[in-house]
Amino acid sequence: MGMLKSSLAFLVLALAFFLCFIMSTGDGSYDYFQFVQQWPPTNCRVRIKRPCSNPRPLQYFTIHGLWPSNYSNPTKPSNCNGSQFDGRKVSPQLRAKLKRSWPDVESGNDTRFWEGEWNKHGRCSEQTLNQMQYFERSQNMWRSYNITEILRNASIVPHPTQTWTYSDIVSPIKKATKRTPLLRCKQDKKTQLLHEVVFCYEYNALKQIDCNRTAGCQNQPAISFQ
């Protein structure tokens, strides 16, 4: 009897672990999307080990990636079990557009950058966006609002010494998109450099929603845009 009881307990425990395992590796679990755009000069400024392949980084916001995301677990999901990147699924027309909107500003191999983003992030939402849709949707998101222009119209342009508060930068973007973006910065010595602007989208990646300010640029020191 005791034997039966303990093996039953063991079975229940094993089942619980198994379910936990399934759920932790489960694909397709995410709450929303983060569409991340980056300011190339900041990428290159903080990249000290190997400089950017192009010594004159682009002066407009480019795509970093479209990331299915989980509210309670900010680093998840990633590296899911979906299909691997297949460059043939990016049509020549789209490829030409992506070379402008989604270049690899660091090492210069655009295809490798797209491959990395799809394999790490895109695969985790493959049930919503297949590979072709993933890149098309990202291109459309990039085109929907021009952050570089929105900021320029608000007199926020690259400057060696001028600084801005978090809300100085968020306000014009929020006004244009009617949604709250998230700003991400990189620290370079004592300077906090604007690096990324994140737009959030609901589960189907169709409707933009407010981002929660969970992490991002600090309030101090003021933000530099160079």
Ligand SMILES: *[C@@H]1O[C@H](CO)[C@@H](O)[C@H](O)[C@H]1NC(C)=O
């Ligand atoms: C988010 O992550 C948590 C913790 O890993 C997990 O329990 C939850 O199921 C995930 N939610 C979604 C919608 O993926």
Ligand SMILES: *[C@@H]1O[C@H](CO)[C@@H](O)[C@H](O)[C@H]1NC(C)=O
């Ligand atoms: C962020 O916003 C979403 C939807 O508005 C909400 O479900 C979530 O709990 C919020 N909080 C955090 C810390 O993510």
Ligand SMILES: *[C@@H]1O[C@H](CO)[C@@H](O)[C@H](O)[C@H]1NC(C)=O
């Ligand atoms: C991924 O999923 C497929 C089909 O569901 C399965 O055949 C394959 O073994 C899985 N691979 C990994 C690494 O889990």
Ligand SMILES: *[C@@H]1O[C@H](CO)[C@@H](O)[C@H](O)[C@H]1NC(C)=O
């Ligand atoms: C760029 O990356 C792709 C995909 O990883 C690879 O197949 C190709 O050989 C790389 N090209 C160069 C010039 O390194």
Ligand SMILES: *[C@@H]1O[C@H](CO)[C@@H](O)[C@H](O)[C@H]1NC(C)=O
């Ligand atoms: C935004 O404007 C800049 C400069 O005016 C341009 O180089 C860039 O391609 C535009 N981006 C989008 C998303 O249209």
Ligand SMILES: *[C@@H]1O[C@H](CO)[C@@H](O)[C@H](O)[C@H]1NC(C)=O
């Ligand atoms: C920036 O201002 C110009 C001139 O007023 C206007 O035509 C353009 O639509 C504005 N761009 C954005 C993205 O707000």
